[in-house]
Amino acid sequence: MRAHPIPPVTEPLQFRAIGLVRGTYTPTDPDQVTRGVLTDSNGLELETVVLGRVLTLMRRHLAMDHPHLWVVYPRCRDSEHLHLQIAGVWEPSTLSPDQNDLDDTLPQGDDYFSIRGELIYTKPETGEMVVKVRQLPRPDGKRPLPFKVSIKGELPLEHLRHFVSFDLRRQGQELHLENHEVIAPMPTRGGKSKGGRGAATTRSSR
Incomplete structure (x- = not known):
């Protein structure tokens, strides 16, 4: 397992x-x-x-x-x-086949979520963000449409159109930001990044 x-x-x-x-x-x-x-x-x-x-x-x-x-x-x-x-x-x-002394708990705890995708909307004054997540092609070759995930938290506007990794915690019907890492500007179809040449990496906690 x-x-x-x-x-x-x-x-x-x-x-x-x-x-x-x-x-x-x-x-x-x-x-x-x-x-x-x-x-x-x-x-x-x-x-x-x-x-x-x-x-x-x-x-x-x-x-x-x-x-x-x-x-x-x-x-x-x-x-x-x-x-x-x-x-x-x-x-x-x-x-598990061997059930002796196995622990069902995890370091991240219950209600932990990992979201990785493109930050397409952020409004720091209201604590609202939207991330676009792309899915892998299906076995028949068809590519599912991307979907969007709403997040409660604050990221500055300069991180728009960047690929971001989010650590989130569910609170009721909402996913709240705990940590994040800005990986890199999203590449365009021509291979260049939307946000510039270099990658940005940050870490935050709330």
């Missing part, structure tokens, strides 16, 4: 949007288990869908009336509501 549910980055400009949410998943319709809500420890319900590859795992190995630490892909259909796609579960004590 992999030592961490969020794999390490293999390329400097690797896009991704992934996180960890602990909660109890309940289907909206018992006959359609892929759509439902994830209820966290505070009783907040998050609109959720289950990706097909997780269904067999859920049915065979998990007590669905108990909370689990789910590996999720975040989507923001609007700035006020978070939508989740369940892509896996982190529970070595249940799922």
Whole structure:
């Protein structure tokens, strides 16, 4: 079993949007288990869908009336509501062949999210940002459309059109900035960077 549910980055400009949410998943319709809500420890319900590859795992190995630490892909259909796609579960004590003395906790804790993408909107005076994330082509060669993720936090305007790595923490329906690293200006189609020649690297904590 992999030592961490969020794999390490293999390329400097690797896009991704992934996180960890602990909660109890309940289907909206018992006959359609892929759509439902994830209820966290505070009783907040998050609109959720289950990706097909997780269904067999859920049915065979998990007590669905108990909370689990789910590996999720975040989507923001609007700035006020978070939508989740369940892509896996982190529970070595249940799922590992060797279940002795295995710890289900992680250094980042619950509700940690890693978002890597292009900063396309930032309004420091209101603490609002939007990141565009590109997806890998599908096996049939079709390239999915990029999607946008809303973030609560402050970054200066000079980081627009840069590739940024964000460490975030979910608070209710929102993702709040904890740390960030500005990797580089986004390349244009001609191969040049939008924001200049050099890469900028910073770190912040809130």
